[in-house]
Structure formats: C-alpha cells, structure tokens
Amino acid sequence: MDNNNQAGWSSKIGFILAAAGSAVGLGNLWRFPYIAAYNGGGAFLLLYLITLFTIGFTLVVLETGIGYRFRKNPVDSMKQINKRFGFIGSVGIIAVTIILGFYSVVGGWIMHYLVFAASHPLSNATQEYFQSFVSRPVLPLLYTVLFLFATAFIVYRGVQEGIEKYSKIMMPLLFVLLFGLVVRSFFLPNAAEGLKYFFKPDFSKINSMTFFSTLGQAFFSLSVGMGIFITYGAYLPEDKKFPIGSSASVIALDTLVSVLAGMMIFPAIFSFNLSMNAGPTLIFITLPKIFASFPFGSIVGVVFFILLFLAALTSTISMIEVSVAYLHGKYGLPRSKAVIGYAIFCVVLAVPFSLAFGLWSDVKIFGYNFFDFGDTVASNILLPAGGFLMCVAVGWFYGAEKLRVFASDKANAVFALMVKYLAPAAVLLVFIDAMGWLK
Numbered sequence: 140m141d142n143n144n145q146a147g148w149s150s151k152i153g154f155i156l157a158a159a160g161s162a163v164g165l166g167n168l169w170r171f172p173y174i175a176a177y178n179g180g181g182a183f184l185l186l187y188l189i190t191l192f193t194i195g196f197t198l199v200v201l202e203t204g205i206g207y208r209f210r211k212n213p214v215d216s217m218k219q220i221n222k223r224f225g226f227i228g229s230v231g232i233i234a235v236t237i238i239l240g241f242y243s244v245v246g247g248w249i250m251h252y253l254v255f256a257a258s259h260p261l262s263n264a265t266q267e268y269f270q271s272f273v274s275r276p277v278l279p280l281l282y283t284v285l286f287l288f289a290t291a292f293i294v295y296r297g298v299q300e301g302i303e304k305y306s307k308i309m310m311p312l313l314f315v316l317l318f319g320l321v322v323r324s325f326f327l328p329n330a331a332e333g334l335k336y337f338f339k340p341d342f343s344k345i346n347s348m349t350f351f352s353t354l355g356q357a358f359f360s361l362s363v364g365m366g367i368f369i370t371y372g373a374y375l376p377e378d379k380k381f382p383i384g385s386s387a388s389v390i391a392l393d394t395l396v397s398v399l400a401g402m403m404i405f406p407a408i409f410s411f412n413l414s415m416n417a418g419p420t421l422i423f424i425t426l427p428k429i430f431a432s433f434p435f436g437s438i439v440g441v442v443f444f445i446l447l448f449l450a451a452l453t454s455t456i457s458m459i460e461v462s463v464a465y466l467h468g469k470y471g472l473p474r475s476k477a478v479i480g481y482a483i484f485c486v487v488l489a490v491p492f493s494l495a496f497g498l499w500s501d502v503k504i505f506g507y508n509f510f511d512f513g514d515t516v517a518s519n520i521l522l523p524a525g526g527f528l529m530c531v532a533v534g535w536f537y538g539a540e541k542l543r544v545f546a547s548d549k550a551n552a553v554f555a556l557m558v559k560y561l562a563p564a565a566v567l568l569v570f571i572d573a574m575g576w577l578k
C-alpha cells in the first residue's frame with residue numbers, strides 16, 4: 140500500500156459504498172431528472188442504461204483495475220505503464236481540484252439552506268432570497284469553509300476509520316431519506332402524471348444529440364476520468380480475483396439514485412404545475428416553493444437538504460482523497476498534513492467561485508464567470524481528456540487484457556477491445572460535442 144499509516148478498505152462493501160458515495164452527487168439529484176425529461180423520458184432512460192453498462196462500465200472497471208493492479212495514486216499508477224504517462228494522472232487531479240472548488244461553494248449553499256429550512260418557513264426561500272444570499276461576499280464563503288471542514292475532517296481520519304466508516308452510515312441514510320421523499324411524492328395529487336412524464340418513452344426525441352447528452356451525463360455522474368476509481372481501487376484488498384461485481388454495484392447504485400431522484404421530483408413539479416428547470420434554481424427555489432405548500436413541508440424541506448448535504452459530502456470526500464493520496468506519493472506528506480494543506484488551498488480556490496455570484500460577477504474569462512469557467516474546463520474538457528488518455532494509455536500501450544479484470548480470457552479480450560476502440564471513440568465524441576463543434 141502506497142499510503143502510510145492506513146490499511147485500505149476493510150471489505151468490498153466499504154469500497155462499494157465509498158465509491159457509490161463519490162458517484163452519487165448533485166449530478167444525480169439536480170442534473171439527471173432535468174436531462175431525462177428533455178430527452179424523451181423513458182426512451183432516454185433506456186439509452187442511459189445501455190450507455191452506463193457498456194461504456195460507463197468499461198471506464199469504471201478500467202480505472203479501478205489500474206488502481207487495483209498498480210496499487211498507487213493516479214499519477215504513479217500511470218507512470219507504471221510508462222514514465223511519461225504520469226501527466227494523465229495529473230490531468231485528473233487538476234480536474235478534481237477545480238471541481239472541488241466550485242462543488243464546495245454549492246455544498247456551502249446547501250448547508251445554509253439546511254439551517255434556513257430548520258429555522259424559517261420555507262415560503263421565505265424565494266428567488267430574491269436566493270439571489271441576495273449567494274451574492275453576499277462573506278456569508279456563503281463561511282458556509283463553504285464549514286463544508287470543506289466537514290469533508291476534510293472525515294478524510295483526515297483515514298481510509299478505513301474515516302471514509303469507509305462514514306460512508307457506511309451516510310449512504311444507507313441517504314437511501315432511506317430519498318426513499319421517504321419518493322413515497323411522499325407518490326401521495327401528491329397528479330403524481331401519476333409526473334411519473335408518466337418521467338418514464339413514458341418518447342422515441343421521437345431521441346437523436347444523435349441525445350446520445351451525447353447521455354454519455355456526458357454518464358461520465359459526470361460516475362465521476363470517471365479523474366482518477367477517483369484508481370485511488371479507490373488501490374485500496375481494495377488484494378485477492379486472487381478482481382472484484383468485478385463491486386464495480387457493477389457502484390454503477391447500479393448510482394443509477395438507482397438518479398431514477399429515484401426523478402421519481403421524487405416529477406410528481407412534485409406536476410402537482411404544482413411548475414416547470415422543470417435544472418441546477419440551482421430547481422433545488423434552491425422551485426422545490427422549496429413546493430415543500431412550503433405541503434402539510435409538514437418544513438420537515439420535508441429539512442430532510443431534502445440533509446439528503447443533498449450527504450450526497451455532496453460523500454462526493455467531495457473522494458475528491459480530497461485523490462489529491463491526498465497523490466500528495467503523499469509525490470512529497471511523502473503524511474495524511475494529516477496533506478489534508479490540512481490541501482483543504483486550505485481549496486478554501487482559497489473557492490473564493491473566486493463564490494464571488495462569481497456577487498462582487499465579481501462581471502469578471503469574465505472567455506465570456507464565462509469564474510464559476511461557469513471552472514465547471515466548463517473541468518467537466519467538459521479535463522474530464523473527457525482524462526478518460527480518453529487513460530483508455531489510450533492502457534488500451535494501446537499496455538494492453539487492457541493484462542489488467543486481468545475478468546476471470547475468463549475471452550471476457551478480458553472483449554474488455555481490451557472496448558478500452559482500445561469503443562470507449563475512447565465515445566469519449567472523444569462527447570468532448571467534440573461539449574466543445575460545440577457539432578452544432
């Protein structure tokens with residue numbers, strides 16, 4: 140084991156829950172339902188499932204397999220293939236760091252709304268309230284620091300005593316809360332209409348663009364391409380056989396949360412005749428408005444923000460862990476120092492992302508404010524670039540069959556073909572689409 144004073148996961152379940160925690164995040168709860176609705180509901184779902192279990196699965200297994208075989212952080216693992224490939228791991232770490240910067244800003248907002256929902260009537264969570272809160276210079280940042288502190292605290296405690304232990308509490312809790320909210324949604328007037336809208340396949344909406352949205356969503360949601368699974372794979376107990384089923388379970392859990400999120404949100408939207416929108420507006424304005432009119436709505440609101448908090452926190456934990464593993468490998472820093480130093484760095488990094496909603500909203504880079512610029516660079520450029528380069532490095536220079544992720548030679552040969560041709564081609568297409576070169 141490359142990291143000092145720590146063992147890896149105590150069991151496969153530890154890996155599954157921690158990795159699912161990384162994958163399950165705001166991408167499932169606020170992005171997926173929206174994308175599904177606009178791309179043909181059930182038809183999109185079908186396409187999404189096929190993509191996940193072919194290309195998504197290939198990338199998750201590839202990354203986990205790299206970590207499992209080389210047992211090192213992303214940079215050093217890639218160096219095992221070829222000294223010059225270390226930069227591929229670095230691309231991932233840079234992407235993760237940027238994502239952590241803006242994700243923690245949203246994490247801070249969520250914490251604030253949790254406190255707000257517990258202490259104020261939710262009908263006060265209006266558009267104006269949201270605007271005035273996020274544009275303040277200091278308060279949102281204080282919540283961001285609090286959120287980063289919570290994340291760092293868990294990572295500080297170690298892989299087994301921190302990440303694994305907390306994931307084992309937080310992930311089941313997340314499922315219970317989500318399930319509760321889905322059941323609550325079922326009993327709303329017009330719930331059936333909402334579910335029908337979400338699940339009813341509309342194949343006329345499927346076209347080549349849908350395919351790109353599907354892939355983009357799959358990569359973001361699984362958090363592949365950034366070395367997360369390399370890092371978590373390196374902590375898997377060594378065994379005769381690579382635990383291929385664990386990778387499949389992570390994907391299944393991630394998908395389950397996305398589908399449940401749609402089942403929670405659509406009935407609510409339909410029974411209140413609101414329109415579906417993505418991102419911050421949905422979770423900080425539209426949904427609170429709906430909860431406010433429920434009987435016991437404030438309880439529902441609090442539960443909802445706890446759910447978001449858990450989803451975001453288990454994702455940021457994995458982001459810090461990737462970098463901590465790297466800092467340890469590269470500079471020999473002990474976990475404690477690496478966590479503290481990196482967390483402080485991230486607080487500084489979060490400042491421009493937070494101020495992008497207020498003081499610095501006029502500062503633009505290529506026409507984007509800081510926040511959107513960070514999101515675009517990390518999610519649309521670095522993430523596909525990292526995934527693509529990993530496929531090329533392993534597929535063409537190492538031979539994916541040598542990772543021996545499957546028990547049978549035949550399966551390994553098919554996997555090697557996927558890594559060599561299909562997966563990189565798909566990632567490249569997503570990238571080209573994200574750059575807007577197809578329009």
Ligand code: TRP
Nearest residue numbers: 162164165166167359360362454
């Ligand atoms: N998968 C996360 C979500 O659905 C988002 C994400 C993208 C992520 N890249 C990541 C999480 C890297 C952790 C690490 O919200």
